[in-house]
Amino acid sequence: MAEAALDAMRRALRDFPVAARDLSVPFTVPYLDEPPTPLCFYRDWVCPNRPCIIRNALKHWPALQKWSFSYLRATVGSTEVTVAVTPDGYADAVRGDRFVMPAERRLPLSCVLDVLEGQTQHPGVLYMQKQCSSLLTELPQLLSDVESHIPWASEALGKMPDALNFWLGEAAAVTSLHKDHYENLYCVVSGEKHFLLHPPSDRPFIPYELYTPATYQLTEEGTFKVVDEEAMEKVPWIPLDPLTPDLARYPSYSQVQALRCTVRAGELLYLPALWFHHVQQSHGCIAVNFWYDMEYDLKYSYFQLVDSLTKAAGLY
Numbered sequence: 041m042a043e044a045a046l047d048a049m050r051r052a053l054r055d056f057p058v059a060a061r062d063l064s065v066p067f068t069v070p071y072l073d074e075p076p077t078p079l080c081f082y083r084d085w086v087c088p089n090r091p092c093i094i095r096n097a098l099k100h101w102p103a104l105q106k107w108s109f110s111y112l113r114a115t116v117g118s119t120e121v122t123v124a125v126t127p128d129g130y131a132d133a134v135r136g137d138r139f140v141m142p143a144e145r146r147l148p149l150s151c152v153l154d155v156l157e158g159q160t161q162h163p164g165v166l167y168m169q170k171q172c173s174s175l176l177t178e179l180p181q182l183l184s185d186v187e188s189h190i191p192w193a194s195e196a197l198g199k200m201p202d203a204l205n206f207w208l209g210e211a212a213a214v215t216s217l218h219k220d221h222y223e224n225l226y227c228v229v230s231g232e233k234h235f236l237l238h239p240p241s242d243r244p245f246i247p248y249e250l251y252t253p254a255t256y257q258l259t260e261e262g263t264f265k266v267v268d269e270e271a272m273e274k275v276p277w278i279p280l281d282p283l284t285p286d287l288a289r290y291p292s293y294s295q296v297q298a299l300r301c302t303v304r305a306g307e308l309l310y311l312p313a314l315w316f317h318h319v320q321q322s323h324g325c326i327a328v329n330f331w332y333d334m335e336y337d338l339k340y341s342y343f344q345l346v347d348s349l350t351k352a353a354g355l356y
């Protein structure tokens with residue numbers, strides 16, 4: 041491609057996040073004081089792909105009153121659950137020149153609670169973060185304390201959730217910046233979650249690179265080894281940590297402005313599909329989220345186009 045045309049394409053891609061932000065991205069995540077009707081949810085939030093935090097949407101869930109550590113011990117303490125273990129709290133993240141996945145251990149939930157309460161030591165940082173509908177597959181006894189879907193969201197989206205996940209971990213457990221093709225209804229039951237968000241239109245400023253996948257292995261001595269997953273294809277992932285961005289290496293990231301929000305106990309974050317998110321939490325925070333598969337509509341195709349052009353223009 042002629043250099044002038046390539047320059048024009050890069051300029052257009054760099055202007056795009058700013059134009060999209062001016063038109064449709066809020067400076068902060070707005071709050072609703074009650075759950076919306078399905079029509080309002082679809083019209084005001086899903087269709088324009090805008091996040092919001094909804095209060096009083098979970099107040100009928102027994103979990104809000106019941107889910108203390110002592111209740112979890114008494115009801116599901118002996119149930120074995122899958123726990124991600126990492127040396128530094130980062131599971132599924134770029135470490136050096138690898139995309140590193142966590143070591144996984146099966147532990148009775150009471151052991152996880154012992155560690156969270158400081159009664160037992162365990163090497164590394166623990167996070168129950170398995171995303172395979174973990175509430176249904178690992179802790180089905182707790183389902184009657186929540187709901188199997190969010191009725192107004194299911195009606196708006198015309199489908200039931202693909203997954204219902206349970207999250208519980210240490211304050212040091214961090215979810216690295218990424219995006220999903222799900223409409224995400226993220227419900228905090230106790231504690232707080234801290235989200236750092238970017239709209240999908242920020243893609244031209246968000247770097248991706250291809251990494252050799254690897255997995256942490258926890259040795260008998262309690263140290264960690266990084267073992268390559270030789271049979272797996274390379275993984276495209278975001279190398280940048282938005283908390284300490286390496287702006288010398290990724291200078292265009294200085295042009296984006298993240299939205300930050302805290303979701304507190306009893307609140308529900310609607311996180312629209314394709315929004316980039318980085319997540320931290322208070323120690324022992326308990327959350328449940330519903331992933332509804334997104335519509336693969338024209339919005340999705342436009343995102344794919346921006347993604348392809350960003351790569352083709354050599355931006356990231």
Ligand SMILES: O=C(O)CCC(=O)C(=O)O
Nearest residue numbers: 207214215220224319329
């Ligand atoms: O809560 C977290 O740590 C991560 C949540 C997340 O990434 C998601 O729901 O897609």
